[in-house]
Amino acid sequence: MNDFFTTSVYAGVVVSLLAYMLGVYLRKKFAIAILNPLLVSVVVTILVLVIGKVDYDIYYEGAKYISWFLTPATVCLAIPLYEQLTLLKKNLKAVIIGITSGVLASLLTVFLLSLLMGLSHKEYVTLLPKSITTAIGMGVSEELGGYVTITVAVIVITGVLGNILAEPVCKLFRITEPIAKGVAIGSSSHAIGTAKAMEMGEIEGAMSSLSIAVAGILTVIGASIFSKLL
Amino acid sequence: MKYLKQFFIILIISFIGEVLNIILPLPIPASIYGMVLLFVLLFTGILKLEDIKDAGKFLIEIMPIMFIPAGVGLMSSWGVLKPMLIPVSVITIVSLVMVMAFGGRVTQFVIKHSKQGGFTENE
Numbered sequence: 001m002n003d004f005f006t007t008s009v010y011a012g013v014v015v016s017l018l019a020y021m022l023g024v025y026l027r028k029k030f031a032i033a034i035l036n037p038l039l040v041s042v043v044v045t046i047l048v049l050v051i052g053k054v055d056y057d058i059y060y061e062g063a064k065y066i067s068w069f070l071t072p073a074t075v076c077l078a079i080p081l082y083e084q085l086t087l088l089k090k091n092l093k094a095v096i097i098g099i100t101s102g103v104l105a106s107l108l109t110v111f112l113l114s115l116l117m118g119l120s121h122k123e124y125v126t127l128l129p130k131s132i133t134t135a136i137g138m139g140v141s142e143e144l145g146g147y148v149t150i151t152v153a154v155i156v157i158t159g160v161l162g163n164i165l166a167e168p169v170c171k172l173f174r175i176t177e178p179i180a181k182g183v184a185i186g187s188s189s190h191a192i193g194t195a196k197a198m199e200m201g202e203i204e205g206a207m208s209s210l211s212i213a214v215a216g217i218l219t220v221i222g223a224s225i226f227s228k229l230l
Numbered sequence: 231m232k233y234l235k236q237f238f239i240i241l242i243i244s245f246i247g248e249v250l251n252i253i254l255p256l257p258i259p260a261s262i263y264g265m266v267l268l269f270v271l272l273f274t275g276i277l278k279l280e281d282i283k284d285a286g287k288f289l290i291e292i293m294p295i296m297f298i299p300a301g302v303g304l305m306s307s308w309g310v311l312k313p314m315l316i317p318v319s320v321i322t323i324v325s326l327v328m329v330m331a332f333g334g335r336v337t338q339f340v341i342k343h344s345k346q347g348g349f350t351e352n353e
Contacts, residue, residue, distance in 0.1 A: 133261075
């Protein structure tokens with residue numbers, strides 16, 4: 001099936017979108033957190049590629065046009081943020097303290113667990129930027145001498161898991177305030193989590209968007225300090 | 231024409247973000263520069279919300295699908311991930327839940343706390 005995918009520009013896009021719509025349908029029908037449309041679409045697309053013996057590179061030739069929209073879409077996250085400006089101004093202190101706590105929690109848990117599991121310095125710095133958006137995280141990992149490909153994979157896994165776990169975790173820890181939910185999601189699982197926050201509500205989405213940028217920048221500074229610990 | 235104009239503005243901002251990413255020596259991606267820039271343009275009133283809102287909201291709405299290719303890309307990073315699978319899985323899950331819980335709880339605590347403190351000046 002490689003040949004067919006090579007000649008078709010739309011095959012990758014069509015398979016991805018069909019898989020996503022299947023995910024949306026399944027979630028509507030069964031309403032279980034694990035039936036997350038993003039997860040379903042990723043799993044189904046991988047299955048199609050594996051069964052059809054299509055290489056990822058060939059799939060990506062078409063699918064890259066979907067990814068192309070990512071930068072303009074991320075830019076647009078400023079819109080909900082601007083719409084919630086009054087709310088943001090009113091709660092600025094809480095939001096900044098919250099995001100900083102999230103970043104510290106991320107660096108600290110990675111440090112402690114790496115220490116506990118006896119990871120090497122290189123493996124440790126690979127995981128340090130795991131909670132932030134891919135483009136910043138890649139830069140941090142490279143700068144600190146980590147395995148950049150693993151960093152990217154871990155960031156994507158973190159995002160997808162955050163997208164799935166956002167609602168159950170907020171419920172479990174009784175995080176009910178929309179601003180707090182947004183900060184929790186954005187600082188733990190960047191843009192992929194934010195896609196979920198956006199579905200939960202305007203305020204959640206706006207705060208989550210802000211958290212991507214702030215947590216990303218704080219992690220650049222924090223990771224360079226934490227990298228010296230192990 | 232309305233959508234074309236709105237999408238064009240968004241693309242120009244993305245492009246400026248890209249330029250900033252290239253000329254500034256910071257590990258900050260084009261999208262984050264663009265997001266900050268758009269926020270500043272809206273904040274200062276140079277751009278009106280109506281200038282970009284429809285196209286922008288559409289892009290945000292379809293955003294989850296833009297992560298599918300990256301997610302599918304995990305199939306090709308399986309090889310590099312395999313030797314570190316156990317530590318990576320444990321750290322990813324534990325740290326994700328910790329960050330979410332801690333970041334969220336702290337934010338919630340500060341909001342409630344400052345609301346009580348500033349009760350008299352509430353609206």
